[in-house]
Structures are given as structure tokens and as C-alpha cells.
Amino acid sequence: MEQLSGRVLVIDDEAIVRDSIVTYLEDSGFDVIEASNGTEGIACFNSQNPDIVLCDLRMPNMDGLAVLQSINKSNPNTPFIVISGAGVMADVVEALRLGASDYLIKPIIDLEVLEHSIKRNLRQLRLILQNQNYRQQLERKNEQLEHRLEELRLDQQAGREVQKRMLPDPQSQLKGVEFDYHIIPSLYLSGDFIDYFPISADKIVFYVADVSGHGASSAFITVLLKNLTNRLRRNLRRQSSQEILTPDNVLSRINKELVDAQLGKHVSLFWGMLDLPKGTLSYSVGGQFPMPILCTDYGAEYLQGKSQPAGLFAAAQYQTYDKEITGNFRLLAVSDGILEVMPGESLAQKEALLLEWAETGQLAVKNLAKLLNIKDGTEIPDDITLLSLSRTDSI
Numbered sequence: 001m002e003q004l005s006g007r008v009l010v011i012d013d014e015a016i017v018r019d020s021i022v023t024y025l026e027d028s029g030f031d032v033i034e035a036s037n038g039t040e041g042i043a044c045f046n047s048q049n050p051d052i053v054l055c056d057l058r059m060p061n062m063d064g065l066a067v068l069q070s071i072n073k074s075n076p077n078t079p080f081i082v083i084s085g086a087g088v089m090a091d092v093v094e095a096l097r098l099g100a101s102d103y104l105i106k107p108i109i110d111l112e113v114l115e116h117s118i119k120r121n122l123r124q125l126r127l128i129l130q131n132q133n134y135r136q137q138l139e140r141k142n143e144q145l146e147h148r149l150e151e152l153r154l155d156q157q158a159g160r161e162v163q164k165r166m167l168p169d170p171q172s173q174l175k176g177v178e179f180d181y182h183i184i185p186s187l188y189l190s191g192d193f194i195d196y197f198p199i200s201a202d203k204i205v206f207y208v209a210d211v212s213g214h215g216a217s218s219a220f221i222t223v224l225l226k227n228l229t230n231r232l233r234r235n236l237r238r239q240s241s242q243e244i245l246t247p248d249n250v251l252s253r254i255n256k257e258l259v260d261a262q263l264g265k266h267v268s269l270f271w272g273m274l275d276l277p278k279g280t281l282s283y284s285v286g287g288q289f290p291m292p293i294l295c296t297d298y299g300a301e302y303l304q305g306k307s308q309p310a311g312l313f314a315a316a317q318y319q320t321y322d323k324e325i326t327g328n329f330r331l332l333a334v335s336d337g338i339l340e341v342m343p344g345e346s347l348a349q350k351e352a353l354l355l356e357w358a359e360t361g362q363l364a365v366k367n368l369a370k371l372l373n374i375k376d377g378t379e380i381p382d383d384i385t386l387l388s389l390s391r392t393d394s395i
Contacts (some may be wrong), residue, residue, distance in 0.1 A: 006122050007031040011041035011067060011201050012083065013059045019107070024111045028116070034161040038062030042070055052079045052121055052241040054114075056106075057091045065095060072099040077128050080123035082093040083108070143346055163219060166226045169366075170197055174204050175276055179330035180365045184337075184374060184384040192202050192335050192385040193225060199236060199244060202277050205229075208288070208387050212309075221258070221265050228257060230321075247271045247284035248298065252311055255286070255318070258311030266311035271334055279326040284318045286310045292333035293358040294323070294379030300359035302351075330390040337382030341372050364388065 001047050008030045012018040015036070023030045033048050035041035039062050040056065053071060057064035068080050072245040079101040084092045101124070102117045126258045179196050191214055196206035201256045209217040209225055232250065235241035241250045250271050258267065269286035285291070287309030291302045304322060308316040334354070357363035362371055369375075 005029045005031070007033065007048065008119075009033045009035065009041065009044055009048065009053045010049035010055065011035045011038065011044075011055040011057075011064070012057075013037055013056065017056075017108075021108070021111070021114065025115070038064070038067040041067055045071055050078075051083070051125060052066045052118055054081045054118070056081065056184065057082050057084045057088060057095060065091065065098065068095055068098050068100055077125065077132075080313045081117055081121065082115075082200055091295045102318075111277075116216055127326075137373060149250075163193075163222065166223070167194065168192070171195070174198050175202070175274075177204060177274065177276075177389055179206070179387075179389050181385065181387045182365045182368045184369065184380065186337070186383050187214050190385075191222065191384045192337070192383040193222035193228060194333075194385060194387045195226065196387075196389070197233070199233060199273075202275065203245070204274045204276070205244065205272070206274075206387065206389060207269060207271040208292075208333040208335065208336075208385060210288075210383070212266050212268075212384070214383070218265065221263065221267060224261070225254065225256070225267065225296065228254060245273070246320060247273055247282055248320040251286045251307075251318040252316075255310040255312075255316050256314070260315045263311075266309040272331075274325070275333060281323040281325045281331075282320055283323070284320050286316075286318060288333075289336050290334065290339065290354060292331055293355060293363075295332070295358055296325075297328060300355055302355065319369040328372075328392050330358075330388065332363055333385075333387040334363075335383060335385040337380065337384040338372065340381045341374065341384070 008025055010018055010021050010032060012021070013036055018034055018036070022034050027034045033044050033045045033050055037336055038059055045053065055067050058305040063080055068082070071078060071080060076099065080099065082092060082095045082100045082103045083106055085106045100105050101121050104117065106113055106272050135283060156339045168179070170180050174196065175198060181194050183190055183192050185279055191211035193209045194207065196204060198204050209222065234246040236244050243253060251269060254267065254269065258265065267286065268288050270283065270288040270292055272281055272283040274281055283303070283305070285305040285307050287307065291305065293300055305319065305321045312314070339347065342350045342353060344353055351379065354363065357371065363386070365377070365386055365388050374380060
């Protein structure tokens with residue numbers, strides 16, 4: 001049987017009744033405090049801090065109801081058992097209304113009934129105190145969580161600002177070619193990244209990257225990618241390496257660095273280089289899907305080419321493809337996140353619709369969110385990126 005004890009305050013003006021209760025409870029293992037009237041009882045309560053109160057209702061000067069109201073006002077969780085004569089049931093009802101936890105009728109013939117009531121109320125008190133403790137712990141943990149979430153939000157905000165600063169200026173013109181882009185992140189930080197820049201008087205490099213996963217870890221890879229391309233550009237300026245002039249060599253370099261870093265991330269990548277005097281687009285593909293769409297006066301088509309994403313396999317091989325581009329053109333490159341929000345039941349249907357949007361001019365940077373029915377605050381399953389480059393007058 002469960003052994004349950006506690007400090008009991010017994011308040012009763014009848015010495016014989018009080019003594020019998022005190023003796024029995026002490027024999028049962030309780031720590032008992034006794035008081036002969038209400039005023040003394042309240043004083044004992046305030047100084048001795050009992051776990052439970054046992055109080056007669058009918059006492060001179062200060063009755064049990066007044067004692068109950070006083071104790072319940074300052075310590076509402078303290079169990080309060082009232083003892084009442086059979087003729088004062090109206091007072092019992094009032095005591096229960098005021099917060100008494102139980103009542104017993106005088107004379108108490110079987111004191112085991114009293115012991116049972118005390119133990120039951122002590123169990124309830126213990127549960128109440130445990131719940132209060134759990135609630136306080138939960139409140140503290142919630143405060144800590146809110147603090148950490150705020151720190152995380154500030155960190156993500158700072159990270160997002162770093163990402164924005166790494167991106168090129170939108171609506172840029174390089175060597176007569178118009179560049180623009182739109183990135184819609186699924187989280188605050190994006191795993192999609194784009195860049196474009198001239199590498200000589202007649203050549204422009206651009207790329208679209210989609211890092212596996214989401215959030216900060218994926219965004220970190222975009223920083224590595226930006227740093228790598230900056231190194232390749234510096235090497236060209238210093239004439240220490242012309243690696244950046246050959247798209248397949250660039251992808252091989254990116255693949256090696258990601259594999260060696262062992263970060264558990266890979267990148268789907270389209271890397272292109274425009275040679276304006278020659279009118280050619282040289283490009284290499286690392287798992288890019290869907291492929292960029294080239295729109296000319298003759299219609300719209302997907303560029304050809306495929307290979308493995310960078311960062312998965314050390315032995316991955318990449319190829320440079322060449323496409324003639326003369327006169328006016330528009331090249332649209334999207335990340336695969338767009339396929340997850342497009343209408344259509346099959347992948348083939350979505351690819352066909354994407355090609356139709358490109359050919360009719362609906363697939364445009366300024367129109368992307370509206371075209372995909374993405375409103376502010378809308379959650380999307382993956383980052384969505386659109387890079388557009390176009391020439392409307394021959395150079």
C-alpha cells in the first residue's frame with residue numbers, strides 16, 4: 001500500500017474531539033498541528049505551512065467558513081476538509097461552494113474514513129503541485145525556445161542579406177544582353193542561386209544552381225559556389241588559368257571540390273558562356289532539369305544535354321555543348337521547384353506547358369509569381385528560380 005504522509009492542521013474547539021483526531025493521525029504517521037479556535041488556526045497555518053487543513057465549522061468568534069475564506073484566499077491549492085454536525089448541512093454546502101475539498105459528519109466514528117479523505121486530498125495536492133511545476137517548466141522552456149527562435153530569425157535574416165549581396169543586380173545589361181531573374185525561396189534562405197558576369201570584352205558567363213535540400217545548409221553551398229567562381233575569374237585575370245573559359249572543366253572543378261568537402265550536398269547546375277562575336281552559346285550540364293528553353297524567331301526549344309549533379313560522384317564526367325545563337329533570342333532557365341507547383345498530372349504535360357509559356361511570353365520574371373499563383377506568405381515545397389537573358393537587337 002502506498003505510504004503517504006504530510007503535515008495536517010487540525011482546528012477544533014472541542015478538546016476531546018481534537019485530541020482523538022490528533023492521536024489517531026500521529027499514530028498513522030502524520031505530522032499534526034492543532035489549534036483550538038479559528039484565529040489560532042490561521043496563525044498556525046501562516047507559521048507552520050501545513051499541507052492540509054481539517055477544520056470544524058461551528059466554533060465561537062471565528063467559525064470554519066471564515067477560516068476557509070482566509071486560507072483559500074492566500075493558498076487556494078491547500079486542501080480544506082470541513083467537519084460538521086448533522087444539523088448544519090447548509091453550512092457544508094456553503095463551505096464546498098467556497099472551496100472546501102471534502103466534508104465529514106460529526107461524530108467521526110470510523111477515523112479510517114478521515115485518514116482516507118486526508119490521503120486522497122494529499123494525492124490530489126501532489127498532482128496539482130506536479131502540474132504547476134510542469135507548467136512552470138514548460139513556460140520556461142517556451143521562453144527559451146522563443147528566445148532561440150528569435151536568435152535563429154535574426155541569423156537567417158543576416159544570412160539572407162549575405163545571399164542577396166552575392167546575387168548580381170537584376171535587370172542588368174551586359175554587352176547588349178539583358179539579364180533578369182527572380183528567386184522565390186521555400187524557406188527564408190534559398191538553396192537556389194544564379195550569377196552572371198563578363199569575363200572578357202566579348203564573353204559573358206552565367207549559371208543557375210539548385211542545391212539539394214533547403215535552408216541554411218543548402219544556402220551555405222551557394223556561398224562556396226560563389227567563392228569558387230570568383231577564384232576562377234581571378235585566375236583568368238592573372239592569366240594563371242583559363243579553366244573558366246571551358247564549361248565542362250568548370251563543372252568538373254565544382255564537382256571535385258564538393259566531393260572532397262564531404263558536405264553531403266550536391267548541386268544541379270547549368271553553366272553557360274556566351275561568345276558574342278562568334279554568336280555561340282557554350283554550356284555544360286550537371287543534373288539540370290528542366291533544361292533551359294531557347295526562344296528565337298523560329299520558335300521555342302529545350303536545349304539538349306545531361307549529366308550527373310555536381311558533388312555526388314568523384315568520377316562524374318561533363319561535356320561542353322555548343323549552340324549557335326544569332327540575331328534576337330531569349331533564354332529562360334528555371335530550377336526544378338517550378339514543376340512542383342505547375343498544373344498538370346504528368347511530367348511530360350508540365351514540360352509541354354512550360355515550353356508553351358516560354359513561347360507565348362507568359363514565362364517572364366515580372367510574371368512568375370502570378371503565373372504560378374503564388375501569393376505573399378504562400379508555402380511552396382521547393383525554391384523556384386527563373387533566370388532570363390535576352391537580346392532584342394543584333395550586336
